[in-house]
Amino acid sequence: MLRSLPVLFVSLWLTISVAAGQKIHAHNDYAQAQPFVNAYEQRADFIEADVWLRDGVLVVAxxxxxxxxxxxxxxxxxKPIVRRFQQYKERVSPERDYTFxxxxxxxxxxxxxMPKLIALLQETMVCFNRQVNPLAVQVIVSGNRPKVETYLDYPAFIQFDGRPNEIYDTETLRHVALVSDSFRSYSRWxxxxxxxxxxxAKLKRVIKRxxxxxxxxxxxxxxxxxxAWKQLKRLGVDIINTDKVAEAVQAMR
Structure with a gap:
């Protein structure tokens, strides 16, 4: 039962966030003038970093x-996330319910x-493991993900970014935090x-799935x-992917 708690909290948090307002994904956040800080101050729901290995160390580019x-x-x-947990006593923000x-x-x-990422996160589980702390930051792996059939081999504090064309059994689906795809696969609008x-109609079908x-x-x-943000929201898109976080927050919330 304990193994499923972080997954259950992720699902609950995502549901609450939909009810509270449109979720915002800070795309390529690291390319902004103040990486992490701007998205955090705007209370983005997802903050994205492109990650590579350089001599065994994870870097962002x-x-x-x-x-x-x-x-x-x-x-x-x-480190900036950990500092905020230290400042706000096991919360990432002074706002009681905010996490991302x-x-x-x-x-x-x-x-x-993956082994490097897991080792880095395990140094501060109170910040990155929702079984330890329900308000911990949820880490979601996207991009070059492990094979779907291996998701269950990874710690429960790691979630994955799903795809519409992937098939998941019931247990594996619990380790998928969201479903993502390229808009250009459906429209050139x-x-x-x-x-x-x-x-x-094409977008509605994949949203429904x-x-x-x-x-x-x-x-x-x-x-x-x-x-575009507003039309996609009306179609049922839960998470708006944007490079303009402050503008999107103002327009959508």
Missing amino acids: HDKNQVATAPTLDSLYI ALMIDVKDEAAEV DGNGDLSDEDR AHNDGKPIRFWAIPDTPN
Whole structure:
């Protein structure tokens, strides 16, 4: 029973967040003027970091040619998160119910990145394990994820970013935090005017499948405009993927 507690809390938190207001995903947060800080201050629900390995250390960068001078995951995200837990006594924020998910978009081989990530998180379980602390930051692995059939081999404090074309058994599904896909797989809409009926129907079908599995859904590569955010919300998209966190928060909440 204990093994399932973090997964149950993730599902509850996601459900509460939908009721409280539109969830916001801070896409490529590390590329912002103040990585982590801006998204945190705007109370983003998901904060994304692209992660590579450099000489055995996890670093954050968009492209491989930036890895040599990239900051570490520890310095850019882990330590700032830990400092806030220390400041607010086992909460990441002075707001009692606020927490978020740290989305680790793996760019190197998962088999090499995962042991390093797990070891780093295990140093401060009160901050990253919801079995230890229900208000801990949930870590979700995206990008180059391990094979679906191995999800159960990983600690329960690690969740995964699912895909609409993947098949999960009941137990594996509990380790999937959300479902994500490229918007461009369904539409080439530029965000102006209205979505076509054909594109709307395609999006509704994949949204319904995710919701039938009890999972929120996110699309990346969406038109990053208020009009697009609002139309996607009306379609049932739970998580708005954006590079404009402050603007999206103001428009959607």
